[in-house]
Amino acid sequence: MDSLPVHFFHAIFGYVPGGVTISNELQINGQIRDREVRLIGVHGEQLGIMSAREAQKLADEAKLDLVKVAPQAKPPVCKIIDYGKYRYEMARKAKEAKRKQKQIELKEIRMSPNIDSNDLMTKTKAARKFLEKGNKVKITLRFRGREMAHVSASRHILEEFAESLEDIASVDKAPKMEGRSMSLVLAVKKN
Incomplete structure:
Protein backbone atom coordinates (compact mmCIF):
# COMPACT_ATOMS: atom_id res chain seq x y z
CA MET A 1 0.00 0.00 0.00
CA ARG A 99 -34.13 -0.54 1.67
CA LYS A 100 -36.38 -0.14 4.73
CA GLN A 101 -37.84 3.11 3.36
CA LYS A 102 -41.16 2.88 1.57
CA GLN A 103 -41.01 4.72 -1.74
CA ILE A 104 -44.37 6.23 -2.65
CA GLU A 105 -44.69 6.55 -6.39
CA LEU A 106 -47.05 8.78 -8.32
CA LYS A 107 -48.85 6.69 -10.93
CA GLU A 108 -50.68 8.49 -13.74
CA ILE A 109 -53.89 7.48 -15.47
CA ARG A 110 -54.75 9.43 -18.63
CA MET A 111 -58.23 9.78 -20.09
CA SER A 112 -60.05 11.87 -22.64
CA PRO A 113 -63.20 13.88 -21.75
CA ASN A 114 -65.42 11.70 -23.95
CA ILE A 115 -64.53 8.42 -22.21
CA ASP A 116 -67.09 5.59 -22.24
CA SER A 117 -68.46 4.27 -18.93
CA ASN A 118 -66.87 0.81 -19.41
CA ASP A 119 -63.47 2.37 -20.07
CA LEU A 120 -63.94 4.53 -16.99
CA MET A 121 -64.57 1.39 -14.89
CA THR A 122 -61.38 -0.19 -16.26
CA LYS A 123 -59.37 2.93 -15.35
CA THR A 124 -60.98 2.93 -11.88
CA LYS A 125 -59.89 -0.68 -11.30
CA ALA A 126 -56.33 0.19 -12.34
CA ALA A 127 -56.31 3.17 -9.97
CA ARG A 128 -57.63 0.97 -7.14
CA LYS A 129 -54.72 -1.48 -7.66
CA PHE A 130 -52.19 1.37 -7.50
CA LEU A 131 -53.79 2.76 -4.34
CA GLU A 132 -53.83 -0.67 -2.66
CA LYS A 133 -50.07 -0.88 -3.22
CA GLY A 134 -49.72 2.44 -1.36
CA ASN A 135 -48.99 4.68 -4.34
CA LYS A 136 -50.58 8.02 -5.16
CA VAL A 137 -52.59 8.25 -8.39
CA LYS A 138 -52.79 11.24 -10.72
CA ILE A 139 -55.83 11.20 -12.98
CA THR A 140 -55.38 13.38 -16.06
CA LEU A 141 -58.04 14.46 -18.57
CA ARG A 142 -56.36 15.54 -21.81
CA PHE A 143 -58.20 17.99 -24.03
CA ARG A 144 -57.58 18.17 -27.78
CA GLY A 145 -58.80 20.73 -30.28
CA ARG A 146 -62.45 21.71 -29.78
CA GLU A 147 -62.61 19.77 -26.49
CA MET A 148 -60.99 22.85 -24.89
CA ALA A 149 -64.36 24.67 -25.22
CA HIS A 150 -65.99 22.16 -22.82
CA VAL A 151 -63.41 22.06 -20.02
CA SER A 152 -65.80 23.08 -17.24
CA ALA A 153 -68.39 20.48 -18.33
CA SER A 154 -65.74 17.71 -18.08
CA ARG A 155 -64.81 18.41 -14.45
CA HIS A 156 -67.58 16.01 -13.31
CA ILE A 157 -65.62 13.04 -14.79
CA LEU A 158 -62.77 13.61 -12.32
CA GLU A 159 -65.20 14.16 -9.44
CA GLU A 160 -67.06 10.89 -10.25
CA PHE A 161 -63.72 9.08 -10.48
CA ALA A 162 -62.77 10.34 -6.99
CA GLU A 163 -66.22 9.38 -5.61
CA SER A 164 -65.91 5.82 -6.94
CA LEU A 165 -62.66 5.41 -4.99
CA GLU A 166 -63.61 7.31 -1.84
CA ASP A 167 -63.70 4.08 0.23
CA ILE A 168 -59.87 3.74 -0.01
CA ALA A 169 -58.68 7.12 -1.31
CA SER A 170 -58.97 10.80 -0.53
CA VAL A 171 -58.36 13.79 -2.79
CA ASP A 172 -54.77 14.97 -2.28
CA LYS A 173 -54.92 17.76 -4.87
CA ALA A 174 -58.22 19.07 -6.21
CA PRO A 175 -58.90 19.15 -9.99
CA LYS A 176 -56.73 21.81 -11.60
CA MET A 177 -56.02 22.92 -15.17
CA GLU A 178 -52.41 22.49 -16.34
CA GLY A 179 -52.09 23.64 -19.95
CA ARG A 180 -54.33 21.42 -22.11
CA SER A 181 -55.08 18.94 -19.32
CA MET A 182 -56.97 18.85 -16.04
CA SER A 183 -55.60 16.65 -13.27
CA LEU A 184 -56.54 15.35 -9.85
CA VAL A 185 -54.31 13.51 -7.36
CA LEU A 186 -55.64 10.78 -5.06
CA ALA A 187 -53.81 9.40 -2.04
CA VAL A 188 -54.54 6.38 0.17
CA LYS A 189 -56.74 7.20 3.17
CA LYS A 190 -54.93 7.08 6.50
CA ASN A 191 -56.81 5.09 9.14
Whole structure:
Protein backbone atom coordinates (compact mmCIF):
# COMPACT_ATOMS: atom_id res chain seq x y z
CA MET A 1 0.00 0.00 0.00
CA ASP A 2 2.92 2.34 0.67
CA SER A 3 4.16 1.97 -2.89
CA LEU A 4 0.98 3.35 -4.48
CA PRO A 5 1.07 7.05 -5.43
CA VAL A 6 -1.03 9.52 -3.43
CA HIS A 7 -3.10 10.57 -6.45
CA PHE A 8 -4.27 6.95 -6.73
CA PHE A 9 -6.04 7.26 -3.37
CA HIS A 10 -7.32 10.70 -4.29
CA ALA A 11 -8.94 9.26 -7.42
CA ILE A 12 -10.55 6.38 -5.52
CA PHE A 13 -11.77 8.25 -2.44
CA GLY A 14 -12.53 11.61 -4.12
CA TYR A 15 -9.97 13.78 -2.31
CA VAL A 16 -8.47 17.04 -3.39
CA PRO A 17 -4.99 17.86 -2.00
CA GLY A 18 -4.81 20.42 0.79
CA GLY A 19 -7.34 18.89 3.18
CA VAL A 20 -10.39 19.71 1.07
CA THR A 21 -12.79 16.88 0.37
CA ILE A 22 -15.32 16.42 -2.39
CA SER A 23 -18.97 16.05 -1.28
CA ASN A 24 -19.38 15.08 2.36
CA GLU A 25 -16.32 12.86 2.64
CA LEU A 26 -14.32 12.91 5.87
CA GLN A 27 -10.78 14.25 6.11
CA ILE A 28 -8.15 11.61 6.80
CA ASN A 29 -4.45 11.42 7.66
CA GLY A 30 -2.45 14.23 5.97
CA GLN A 31 -5.57 16.21 5.11
CA ILE A 32 -6.11 17.12 8.77
CA ARG A 33 -4.46 20.54 9.14
CA ASP A 34 -5.76 21.49 12.61
CA ARG A 35 -3.26 22.46 15.28
CA GLU A 36 -4.99 20.49 18.05
CA VAL A 37 -7.42 17.60 17.92
CA ARG A 38 -9.34 15.53 20.48
CA LEU A 39 -8.30 11.93 19.83
CA ILE A 40 -10.37 8.78 20.27
CA GLY A 41 -8.40 5.53 20.26
CA VAL A 42 -8.89 2.28 18.38
CA HIS A 43 -11.23 0.79 21.01
CA GLY A 44 -13.22 4.01 21.61
CA GLU A 45 -11.16 5.28 24.56
CA GLN A 46 -10.50 9.02 25.00
CA LEU A 47 -6.80 9.77 24.46
CA GLY A 48 -7.18 13.51 25.13
CA ILE A 49 -6.28 16.68 23.26
CA MET A 50 -3.01 16.64 21.33
CA SER A 51 -1.41 18.03 18.21
CA ALA A 52 -2.47 16.58 14.85
CA ARG A 53 1.10 15.34 14.29
CA GLU A 54 1.10 13.33 17.51
CA ALA A 55 -2.31 11.88 16.65
CA GLN A 56 -1.05 10.94 13.18
CA LYS A 57 2.00 9.26 14.76
CA LEU A 58 -0.25 7.15 17.01
CA ALA A 59 -2.41 6.18 14.02
CA ASP A 60 0.70 5.22 12.01
CA GLU A 61 1.96 3.07 14.91
CA ALA A 62 -1.37 1.24 14.98
CA LYS A 63 -1.17 0.92 11.14
CA LEU A 64 -4.61 2.57 10.84
CA ASP A 65 -5.99 5.89 9.61
CA LEU A 66 -6.61 9.12 11.49
CA VAL A 67 -10.13 10.28 10.55
CA LYS A 68 -11.74 13.60 11.49
CA VAL A 69 -15.23 12.49 12.60
CA ALA A 70 -16.51 15.79 14.09
CA PRO A 71 -14.99 18.78 12.27
CA GLN A 72 -17.36 21.33 13.89
CA ALA A 73 -16.28 20.50 17.47
CA LYS A 74 -13.76 22.68 19.33
CA PRO A 75 -11.16 21.15 19.03
CA PRO A 76 -12.12 18.82 16.15
CA VAL A 77 -12.60 15.16 17.10
CA CYS A 78 -10.44 12.59 15.33
CA LYS A 79 -10.58 8.82 15.62
CA ILE A 80 -8.06 6.09 14.86
CA ILE A 81 -9.87 3.57 12.62
CA ASP A 82 -9.49 1.51 9.47
CA TYR A 83 -10.98 4.00 7.00
CA GLY A 84 -11.78 1.44 4.28
CA LYS A 85 -13.72 -0.69 6.75
CA TYR A 86 -15.44 2.42 8.15
CA ARG A 87 -16.60 3.54 4.68
CA TYR A 88 -17.86 0.03 3.93
CA GLU A 89 -19.88 -0.05 7.18
CA MET A 90 -21.37 3.41 6.51
CA ALA A 91 -22.34 2.44 2.95
CA ARG A 92 -23.92 -0.78 4.21
CA LYS A 93 -25.94 1.08 6.88
CA ALA A 94 -27.11 3.66 4.32
CA LYS A 95 -28.15 0.91 1.90
CA GLU A 96 -30.02 -0.91 4.69
CA ALA A 97 -31.85 2.27 5.71
CA LYS A 98 -32.78 2.98 2.10
CA ARG A 99 -34.13 -0.54 1.67
CA LYS A 100 -36.38 -0.14 4.73
CA GLN A 101 -37.84 3.11 3.36
CA LYS A 102 -41.16 2.88 1.57
CA GLN A 103 -41.01 4.72 -1.74
CA ILE A 104 -44.37 6.23 -2.65
CA GLU A 105 -44.69 6.55 -6.39
CA LEU A 106 -47.05 8.78 -8.32
CA LYS A 107 -48.85 6.69 -10.93
CA GLU A 108 -50.68 8.49 -13.74
CA ILE A 109 -53.89 7.48 -15.47
CA ARG A 110 -54.75 9.43 -18.63
CA MET A 111 -58.23 9.78 -20.09
CA SER A 112 -60.05 11.87 -22.64
CA PRO A 113 -63.20 13.88 -21.75
CA ASN A 114 -65.42 11.70 -23.95
CA ILE A 115 -64.53 8.42 -22.21
CA ASP A 116 -67.09 5.59 -22.24
CA SER A 117 -68.46 4.27 -18.93
CA ASN A 118 -66.87 0.81 -19.41
CA ASP A 119 -63.47 2.37 -20.07
CA LEU A 120 -63.94 4.53 -16.99
CA MET A 121 -64.57 1.39 -14.89
CA THR A 122 -61.38 -0.19 -16.26
CA LYS A 123 -59.37 2.93 -15.35
CA THR A 124 -60.98 2.93 -11.88
CA LYS A 125 -59.89 -0.68 -11.30
CA ALA A 126 -56.33 0.19 -12.34
CA ALA A 127 -56.31 3.17 -9.97
CA ARG A 128 -57.63 0.97 -7.14
CA LYS A 129 -54.72 -1.48 -7.66
CA PHE A 130 -52.19 1.37 -7.50
CA LEU A 131 -53.79 2.76 -4.34
CA GLU A 132 -53.83 -0.67 -2.66
CA LYS A 133 -50.07 -0.88 -3.22
CA GLY A 134 -49.72 2.44 -1.36
CA ASN A 135 -48.99 4.68 -4.34
CA LYS A 136 -50.58 8.02 -5.16
CA VAL A 137 -52.59 8.25 -8.39
CA LYS A 138 -52.79 11.24 -10.72
CA ILE A 139 -55.83 11.20 -12.98
CA THR A 140 -55.38 13.38 -16.06
CA LEU A 141 -58.04 14.46 -18.57
CA ARG A 142 -56.36 15.54 -21.81
CA PHE A 143 -58.20 17.99 -24.03
CA ARG A 144 -57.58 18.17 -27.78
CA GLY A 145 -58.80 20.73 -30.28
CA ARG A 146 -62.45 21.71 -29.78
CA GLU A 147 -62.61 19.77 -26.49
CA MET A 148 -60.99 22.85 -24.89
CA ALA A 149 -64.36 24.67 -25.22
CA HIS A 150 -65.99 22.16 -22.82
CA VAL A 151 -63.41 22.06 -20.02
CA SER A 152 -65.80 23.08 -17.24
CA ALA A 153 -68.39 20.48 -18.33
CA SER A 154 -65.74 17.71 -18.08
CA ARG A 155 -64.81 18.41 -14.45
CA HIS A 156 -67.58 16.01 -13.31
CA ILE A 157 -65.62 13.04 -14.79
CA LEU A 158 -62.77 13.61 -12.32
CA GLU A 159 -65.20 14.16 -9.44
CA GLU A 160 -67.06 10.89 -10.25
CA PHE A 161 -63.72 9.08 -10.48
CA ALA A 162 -62.77 10.34 -6.99
CA GLU A 163 -66.22 9.38 -5.61
CA SER A 164 -65.91 5.82 -6.94
CA LEU A 165 -62.66 5.41 -4.99
CA GLU A 166 -63.61 7.31 -1.84
CA ASP A 167 -63.70 4.08 0.23
CA ILE A 168 -59.87 3.74 -0.01
CA ALA A 169 -58.68 7.12 -1.31
CA SER A 170 -58.97 10.80 -0.53
CA VAL A 171 -58.36 13.79 -2.79
CA ASP A 172 -54.77 14.97 -2.28
CA LYS A 173 -54.92 17.76 -4.87
CA ALA A 174 -58.22 19.07 -6.21
CA PRO A 175 -58.90 19.15 -9.99
CA LYS A 176 -56.73 21.81 -11.60
CA MET A 177 -56.02 22.92 -15.17
CA GLU A 178 -52.41 22.49 -16.34
CA GLY A 179 -52.09 23.64 -19.95
CA ARG A 180 -54.33 21.42 -22.11
CA SER A 181 -55.08 18.94 -19.32
CA MET A 182 -56.97 18.85 -16.04
CA SER A 183 -55.60 16.65 -13.27
CA LEU A 184 -56.54 15.35 -9.85
CA VAL A 185 -54.31 13.51 -7.36
CA LEU A 186 -55.64 10.78 -5.06
CA ALA A 187 -53.81 9.40 -2.04
CA VAL A 188 -54.54 6.38 0.17
CA LYS A 189 -56.74 7.20 3.17
CA LYS A 190 -54.93 7.08 6.50
CA ASN A 191 -56.81 5.09 9.14
